Amino acid sequence: MSEAAIHACRRNRLINQMQRGIAVIPTAPEVFRNSDTHYAYRFDSHFHYLTGFDEPEAVLVLIAGAEPQSILFCREKDAERETWDGFRHGPEGAKERFGLDAAFPIAQLDEKLGALMGNQPALFLPLGAHASWDDRILALRAGVQAKARSGISAPNEIHDIRMLLDEMRLIKDEAELGIMRRAAAISSAAHIRAMRATLPEKMEYEIEAELLYEFRRSGAQAPAYTSIVAGGGNACVLHYIRNDARLRDGELLLIDAACEIDGYAADITRTFPVNGRFTGAQKDVYELVWSAQAAALAAALPGAYWNQPHEAAVRVLAQGMIDLGLCRGNLEDVLENGSYKRFYMHRTGHWLGMDVHDVGAYKLENRWRALQPGMTFTVEPGCYIRPADDVPQALWNIGVRIEDDVLITAQGCEVLTEAVPGTVSAIEELMGRR
Ligand code: GLY
Ligand code: MN
Numbered sequence: 001m002s003e004a005a006i007h008a009c010r011r012n013r014l015i016n017q018m019q020r021g022i023a024v025i026p027t028a029p030e031v032f033r034n035s036d037t038h039y040a041y042r043f044d045s046h047f048h049y050l051t052g053f054d055e056p057e058a059v060l061v062l063i064a065g066a067e068p069q070s071i072l073f074c075r076e077k078d079a080e081r082e083t084w085d086g087f088r089h090g091p092e093g094a095k096e097r098f099g100l101d102a103a104f105p106i107a108q109l110d111e112k113l114g115a116l117m118g119n120q121p122a123l124f125l126p127l128g129a130h131a132s133w134d135d136r137i138l139a140l141r142a143g144v145q146a147k148a149r150s151g152i153s154a155p156n157e158i159h160d161i162r163m164l165l166d167e168m169r170l171i172k173d174e175a176e177l178g179i180m181r182r183a184a185a186i187s188s189a190a191h192i193r194a195m196r197a198t199l200p201e202k203m204e205y206e207i208e209a210e211l212l213y214e215f216r217r218s219g220a221q222a223p224a225y226t227s228i229v230a231g232g233g234n235a236c237v238l239h240y241i242r243n244d245a246r247l248r249d250g251e252l253l254l255i256d257a258a259c260e261i262d263g264y265a266a267d268i269t270r271t272f273p274v275n276g277r278f279t280g281a282q283k284d285v286y287e288l289v290w291s292a293q294a295a296a297l298a299a300a301l302p303g304a305y306w307n308q309p310h311e312a313a314v315r316v317l318a319q320g321m322i323d324l325g326l327c328r329g330n331l332e333d334v335l336e337n338g339s340y341k342r343f344y345m346h347r348t349g350h351w352l353g354m355d356v357h358d359v360g361a362y363k364l365e366n367r368w369r370a371l372q373p374g375m376t377f378t379v380e381p382g383c384y385i386r387p388a389d390d391v392p393q394a395l396w397n398i399g400v401r402i403e404d405d406v407l408i409t410a411q412g413c414e415v416l417t418e419a420v421p422g423t424v425s426a427i428e429e430l431m432g433r434r
């Protein structure tokens with residue numbers, strides 16, 4: 001299937017679920033960094049999922065019912081602007097290339113949308129995604145309401161289109177999985193490159209540069225999120241992104257980094273010794289987290305509930321924390337009183353897709369949802385030990401997280417990121433060969 005056909009198919013599925021009414025789905029705005037300089041542009045994920053169109057200033061309009069239509073509003077061709085900023089498809093080119101029923105200049109949006117909304121029973125918007133768009137489209141609806149005396153009615157139901165789109169995006173299709181495998185493969189290669197490049201006395205940012213180099217040389221457009229390159233105790237700061245400290249002999253390095261390619265993210269963490277050999281205490285904590293990872297992966301099965309991998313990981317971690325002298329009491333006490341949360345304070349994963357923390361409900365009718373083939377998510381247990389008087393000193397400043405990306409299949413789960421060494425022996429072997 002061509003890319004245009006894949007997107008048309010997704011639009012048709014959405015239109016069928018809408019049943020009736022009109023949907024208005026804008027892409028993301030450009031964002032100024034300072035003065036007249038923008039941040040690198042990133043389209044809105046929902047908009048791109050339905051169109052494949054990656055220019056800013058564009059809006060998709062879908063009409064459901066007896067005569068379904070997909071209509072794009074986008075920038076016109078402009079020889080002068082294209083000289084400065086690059087190619088624009090223009091409405092004619094976009095209609096052809098992206099398989100739409102019609103396309104118009106974005107400057108005609110208000111006028112045409114007012115007319116398209118007339119007599120539609122329902123309006124679907126990504127409510128709250130881009131606040132200024134909500135206001136603009138609701139003002140257009142008010143304009144249609146003002147025409148009531150001429151017999152034109154405005155949509156009297158307003159729905160959040162994300163309720164439908166989030167669920168569609170939660171189950172990945174073959175095209176999406178193909179891209180996600182590429183994101184995972186490039187990100188895995190970047191972690192291997194980073195392990196090979198790490199040496200005592202280097203700076204964290206030098207290792208970050210190796211990751212970014214591997215992402216870009218492989219065609220990824222950007223990191224999927226700001227890379228965490230955290231030596232020693234910095235690994236105990238969950239969102240450490242300064243990446244400006246020196247790496248010390250005898251410490252661990254935690255790297256949480258991955259790329260985004262063609263709109264899809266990977267999300268990988270590995271933790272390894274700066275000098276290539278784990279100390280005894282580091283190995284104890286590392287192998288505990290590795291066992292938690294294995295337990296969580298074993299629970300990632302079709303039909304299992306979303307919380308089961310997390311609970312499997314927590315059980316292993318809590319027992320390990322008791323054995324290491326970090327928590328006191330028996331396993332059931334530690335699980336019950338939550339004392340393990342001092343050293344493991346986050347959950348074991350999240351949906352992964354176009355967004356690194358992807359869309360989709362985790363609970364349905366207040367119960368954790370069942371895992372299904374086509375769902376992709378991370379499995380990322382950790383253990384973070386800050387210095388404290390009641391903590392064995394040998395464990396101070398050890399922070400470990402191991403994060404892989406998985407796909408639920410009919411039989412179990414496939415680890416998309418297993419190319420990155422994870423066992424103590426595989427890491428020491430790779431780093432010993434440098
Ligand atoms: N890198 C973001 C996360 O692990 O959730
Ligand atoms: Mn993650």
Ligand code: MN
Pocket residue numbers: 256257267268269403
């Ligand atoms: Mn991560």
